[in-house]
Amino acid sequence: xxxxxxxxxxxxxxxxxxxxxxxxxxxxxxxxxxxxxxxxxxxxxxxxxxxxxxxxxxxxxxxxxxxxxxxxxxxxxxxxxxxxxxxxxxxxxxxxxxxxxxxxxxxxxxxxxxxxxxxxxxxxxxxxxxxxxxxxxxxxxxxxxxxxxxxxxxxxxxxxxxxxxxxxxxxxxxxxxxxxxxxxxxxxxxxxxxxxxxxxxxxxxxxxxxxxxxxxxxxxxxxxxxxxxxxxxxxxxxxxxxxxxxxxxxxxxxxxxxxxxxxxxxxxxxxxxxxxxxxxxxxxxxxxxxxxxxxxxxxxxxxxxxxxxxxxxxxxxxxxxxxxxxxxxxxxxxxxxxxxxxxxxxxxxxxxxxxxxxxxxxxxxxxxxxxxxxxxxxxxxxxxxxxxxxxxxxxxxxxxxxxxxxxxxxxx
Amino acid sequence: xxxxxxxxxxxxxxxxxxxxxxxxxxxxxxxxxxxxxxxxxxxxxxxxxxxxxxxxxxxxxxxxxxxxxxxxxxxxxxxxxxxxxxxxxxxxxxxxxxxxxxxxxxxxxxxxxxxxxxxxxxxxxxxxxxxxxxxxxxxxxxxxxxxxxxxxxxxxxxxxxxxxxxxxxxxxxxxxxxxxxxxxxxxxxxxxxxxxxxxxxxxxxxxxxxxxxxxxxxxxxxxxxxxxxxxxxxxxxxxxxxxxxxxxxxxxxxxxxxxxxxx
Numbered sequence: 001x002x003x004x005x006x007x008x009x010x011x012x013x014x015x016x017x018x019x020x021x022x023x024x025x026x027x028x029x030x031x032x033x034x035x036x037x038x039x040x041x042x043x044x045x046x047x048x049x050x051x052x053x054x055x056x057x058x059x060x061x062x063x064x065x066x067x068x069x070x071x072x073x074x075x076x077x078x079x080x081x082x083x084x085x086x087x088x089x090x091x092x093x094x095x096x097x098x099x100x101x102x103x104x105x106x107x108x109x110x111x112x113x114x115x116x117x118x119x120x121x122x123x124x125x126x127x128x129x130x131x132x133x134x135x136x137x138x139x140x141x142x143x144x145x146x147x148x149x150x151x152x153x154x155x156x157x158x159x160x161x162x163x164x165x166x167x168x169x170x171x172x173x174x175x176x177x178x179x180x181x182x183x184x185x186x187x188x189x190x191x192x193x194x195x196x197x198x199x200x201x202x203x204x205x206x207x208x209x210x211x212x213x214x215x216x217x218x219x220x221x222x223x224x225x226x227x228x229x230x231x232x233x234x235x236x237x238x239x240x241x242x243x244x245x246x247x248x249x250x251x252x253x254x255x256x257x258x259x260x261x262x263x264x265x266x267x268x269x270x271x272x273x274x275x276x277x278x279x280x281x282x283x284x285x286x287x288x289x290x291x292x293x294x295x296x297x298x299x300x301x302x303x304x305x306x307x308x309x310x311x312x313x314x315x316x317x318x319x320x321x322x323x324x325x326x327x328x329x330x331x332x333x334x335x336x337x338x339x340x341x342x343x344x345x346x347x348x349x350x351x352x353x354x355x356x357x358x359x360x361x362x363x364x365x366x367x368x369x370x371x372x373x374x375x376x377x378x379x380x381x382x383x384x385x386x387x388x389x390x391x392x393x394x395x396x397x398x399x400x401x402x403x404x405x406x407x408x409x410x411x412x
Numbered sequence: 413x414x415x416x417x418x419x420x421x422x423x424x425x426x427x428x429x430x431x432x433x434x435x436x437x438x439x440x441x442x443x444x445x446x447x448x449x450x451x452x453x454x455x456x457x458x459x460x461x462x463x464x465x466x467x468x469x470x471x472x473x474x475x476x477x478x479x480x481x482x483x484x485x486x487x488x489x490x491x492x493x494x495x496x497x498x499x500x501x502x503x504x505x506x507x508x509x510x511x512x513x514x515x516x517x518x519x520x521x522x523x524x525x526x527x528x529x530x531x532x533x534x535x536x537x538x539x540x541x542x543x544x545x546x547x548x549x550x551x552x553x554x555x556x557x558x559x560x561x562x563x564x565x566x567x568x569x570x571x572x573x574x575x576x577x578x579x580x581x582x583x584x585x586x587x588x589x590x591x592x593x594x595x596x597x598x599x600x601x602x603x604x605x606x607x608x609x610x611x612x613x614x615x616x617x618x619x620x621x622x623x624x625x626x627x628x629x630x631x632x633x634x635x636x637x638x639x640x641x642x643x644x645x646x647x648x649x650x651x652x653x654x655x656x657x658x659x660x661x662x663x664x665x666x667x668x669x670x671x672x673x674x675x
Binding site for chain 2: 079090097174176215239321324325346349358360386397
């Protein structure tokens with residue numbers, strides 16, 4: 001049998017031409033990036049980005065439909081080019097997955113080529129744009145004429161097109177502002193991640209209270225000579241409670257009493273106090289082969305020094321528990337007099353007049369006693385469109401799964 | 413219930429189950445006890461996960477070691493599924509061996525019993541996001557092993573169209589789960605961190621592994637030589653491995669929100 005090899009650029013174009021085209025496009029992207037001296041792309045805001053996206057969508061779909069039998073368009077919407085573009089996006093993402101994405105020295109090669117901000121660089125933009133064109137053209141062929149058997153293809157590909165394009169074209173309209181507020185005060189100024197100059201907010205937030213709940217404190221044995229925490233025999237984080245027992249080599253510890261909120265009393269014995277001021281205290285019995293004694297230990301706080309028990313060159317210490325939850329009680333108000341009283345907590349954002357408010361952070365040095373709460377405000381008008389894309393992908397995937405399960409015969 | 417006891421019991425079940433299953437080629441009566449023992453190993457691990465979950469007061473999905481428990485329970489199931497669906501028996505041995513390997517790592521490096529769960533993880537999305545990914549990884553691991561086996565058969569020039577079909581369908585199902593995991597993660601991220609996509613290194617690698625299988629499915633559609641694609645499937649899993657734990661060691665991961673707790 002004689003295998004006739006297709007020559008370069010002999011119709012129909014396949015992988016070789018697609019790979020060359022993709023490589024040239026990516027290199028062109030890097031050249032533009034370097035020529036623009038490392039400047040990324042500035043996407044216009046609403047409504048201009050929406051108009052541009054609509055224009056792209058109409059252009060791609062109509063090109064696909066009008067020239068569906070033209071070899072060049074057939075190639076442009078075909079799988080070989082699609083695969084090469086997927087590979088190019090994968091390679092660019094790989095760069096982004098290895099090189100830390102943060103600002104580097106201005107004149108350095110990574111900055112010049114956009115390697116440290118690959119996802120907003122020209123090569124990435126060029127590749128994604130070509131990918132959207134390729135995906136859109138192939139979609140147009142399956143959309144018209146519509147057939148039910150193409151539903152899975154349409155849902156998945158259209159969903160991906162919508163989610164990807166709206167995420168990219170809408171990125172300029174995403175507003176993220178961090179609002180620091182002290183308890184008992186209101187704030188209507190926010191900060192972006194990029195600049196230190198505050199921005200006027202369309203609303204103001206009053207912080208009534210910030211509260212943080214911790215997990216129970218932990219019992220640890222500290223070895224000061226090696227600056228090391230010793231792991232106990234049970235290999236467990238030891239939560240301090242009345243009756244907790246722990247053992248290290250040769251040392252047994254029993255928690256005789258535990259006061260979650262207490263303050264040192266006059267005679268040295270801690271007394272229960274209220275939640276706001278008290279700190280955890282525990283009375284422990286320490287048994288070593290040669291001795292037995294009782295001692296009070298505490299976690300300490302920004303105001304109080306911690307109490308540790310010394311034994312045989314080690315220290316038995318009590319560490320404050322890690323944060324379990326923290327929340328801000330706020331009143332949000334806008335200029336038109338709309339008002340909302342809400343509790344902001346991690347994973348429980350609150351919506352208000354097109355904004356979403358998130359509990360972001362607090363003064364970590366002060367911990368439970370923090371008087372500062374960091375609230376993040378986010379406005380993303382393109383979110384519904386991106387979510388529509390996500391749900392279409394998921395719907396397409398359910399059909400894909402169903403077909404995958406159903407077809408058990410050997411594929412020929 | 414002690415982890416070592418549960419793990420040893422499960423491994424013994426898998427070992428005897430595998431042995432009986434091999435003997436069943438000659439003595440068909442052993443088929444049923446072999447299957448029951450193999451499945452008992454997985455049931456023991458499932459029981460242990462349930463027990464551990466209630467002892468921890470949180471889903472045991474926070475550390476790498478905890479995810480290995482789930483893999484140990486789930487991977488053999490894929491082996492049984494493939495045998496039931498495509499009448500291919502050898503995969504389950506690999507699967508049980510892999511599960512044994514995961515449990516052994518956990519026995520050699522005991523986990524610290526830690527009940528705490530940071531606020532960002534306290535979300536209804538936590539379980540679906542991670543479990544969907546676990547199932548996806550398990551299916552793709554099986555796909556990769558099958559593909560490797562197919563490559564081996566090719567080298568020995570043996571006819572094997574069922575094997576190629578199995579690696580394909582496992583990859584297809586795995587891809588569906590990866591897609592769901594990715595989107596669940598995006599929806600959760602919006603609630604917890606404010607935005608659905610931030611190119612966090614783990615996200616980037618999850619996207620890369622998704623692209624790898626997206627590429628595979630398109631190459632398959634385009635009728636690229638099936639036997640060459642077995643190499644692709646066998647190697648695609650490497651990207652998943654980087655995503656699962658390799659990310660922790662990459663320079664880009666310094667500020668990731670996704671690195672598993674090291675304990």
